[in-house]
Amino acid sequence: MNVSELEVRLGELADQAVAELAQVARKEDAIQVKNRYLGKKGVVQELMQVLPSLAHEDKRIAGQASNQCKSAIEQAYEGQLARLERDELARRMESERIDVTLPARRPPVRSGHPLRQVEEELIDIFAEMGFDVAEGPEIESDFYNFEALNFPPDHPARDMQDTFMLDDGRLLRTHTSPVQIRTMLGYAPPLRVISPGRVYRVDSDITHSPVFHQIEGLLVDTNVTFADLKGTLAHFAERCFGPGTPVRFRPSFFPFTEPSAEVDIGCIFCACKGCRVCSNTGWLEVLGSGMVDPNVFDAVGIDSKKYTGFAFGLGVERIAMLKLGINDIRLFFENDLRFLRQF
Numbered sequence: 146m147n148v149s150e151l152e153v154r155l156g157e158l159a160d161q162a163v164a165e166l167a168q169v170a171r172k173e174d175a176i177q178v179k180n181r182y183l184g185k186k187g188v189v190q191e192l193m194q195v196l197p198s199l200a201h202e203d204k205r206i207a208g209q210a211s212n213q214c215k216s217a218i219e220q221a222y223e224g225q226l227a228r229l230e231r232d233e234l235a236r237r238m239e240s241e242r243i244d245v246t247l248p249a250r251r252p253p254v255r256s257g258h259p260l261r262q263v264e265e266e267l268i269d270i271f272a273e274m275g276f277d278v279a280e281g282p283e284i285e286s287d288f289y290n291f292e293a294l295n296f297p298p299d300h301p302a303r304d305m306q307d308t309f310m311l312d313d314g315r316l317l318r319t320h321t322s323p324v325q326i327r328t329m330l331g332y333a334p335p336l337r338v339i340s341p342g343r344v345y346r347v348d349s350d351i352t353h354s355p356v357f358h359q360i361e362g363l364l365v366d367t368n369v370t371f372a373d374l375k376g377t378l379a380h381f382a383e384r385c386f387g388p389g390t391p392v393r394f395r396p397s398f399f400p401f402t403e404p405s406a407e408v409d410i411g412c413i414f415c416a417c418k419g420c421r422v423c424s425n426t427g428w429l430e431v432l433g434s435g436m437v438d439p440n441v442f443d444a445v446g447i448d449s450k451k452y453t454g455f456a457f458g459l460g461v462e463r464i465a466m467l468k469l470g471i472n473d474i475r476l477f478f479e480n481d482l483r484f485l486r487q488f
């Protein structure tokens with residue numbers, strides 16, 4: 146074969162390969178065609194085996210012709226691949242139409258912990274009556290948690306509020322009442338605050354948890370009477386448990402209030418008839434309350450001749466259990482999603 150025959154033959158091969166590539170419908174087939182022509186053992190390579198037998202000048206011409214042939218095939222190959230990809234995209238655009246009018250998938254709506262929900266509801270009720278929110282630390286000194294609240298050292302009233310002590314003599318507060326002291330030391334009357342927060346006691350069963358939540362209330366002004374306390378808490382009971390909820394005040398004792406009263410609401414499960422939840426009494430205890438003891442006013446330097454006030458403290462878990470129908474306080478703290486998702 147001389148060099149002009151070789152040139153012609155290479156031209157033919159290129160035409161042939163370009164035509165074949167234009168026909169293929171799949172990328173794999175295009176690769177195969179390209180390899181058949183341009184691979185190590187491909188037809189172009191095979192044809193070029195005559196190269197050594199050619200004259201020096203002809204070798205150059207043959208090389209050029211072979212390069213032209215190769216690049217024509219390469220080009221056709223690339224072009225066909227691009228065409229196939231475009232066709233594939235067009236086909237998918239046609240078949241996989243997206244309905245842009247479909248509503249987006251919403252993330253599941255989550256709500257706060259049931260205790261937080263109830264806490265907020267209770268805060269809202271007192272906020273409506275003009276109470277501001279005050280907060281205090283969970284680690285307290287004996288002074289704020291007991292002494293200023295008229296618990297003398299070694300007084301038996303401390304026994305009911307056994308708690309966790311820190312090495313430096315401070316303690317985890319057993320109630321939110323220390324915030325009464327902090328508020329009265331920090332601000333002058335008239336005062337109207339509630340104080341939600343975490344408290345601690347050495348106590349654990351189905352209705353007691355070593356950590357639980359209270360909301361404290363404190364109102365100090367001139368001419369505040371027990372009637373104001375009753376009216377405030379009766380209104381609270383109706384807002385919290387529904388219109389017509391009866392309340393009952395039972396004499397009680399707290400070192401920092403005098404007189405003191407436990408407040409019961411008529412059992413919301415049996416309409417005061419008596420059931421298991423209210424131990425057949427028809428009443429449920431929901432909070433402690435009383436008129437601020439003059440000794441407490443003395444401890445914080447408020448003139449007890451001029452001012453009177455009332456205070457109350459309620460357990461958020463207790464109210465949440467009643468409102469939500471929960472029978473074991475520990476459920477609040479186990480973080481079991483099957484429980485939490487119900488609220």
Ligand code: PHE
Binds near residue numbers: 320322434457
């Ligand atoms: N601090 C009391 C308790 O935890 C409740 C209380 C608060 C009683 C305010 C009277 C007034 O038991």
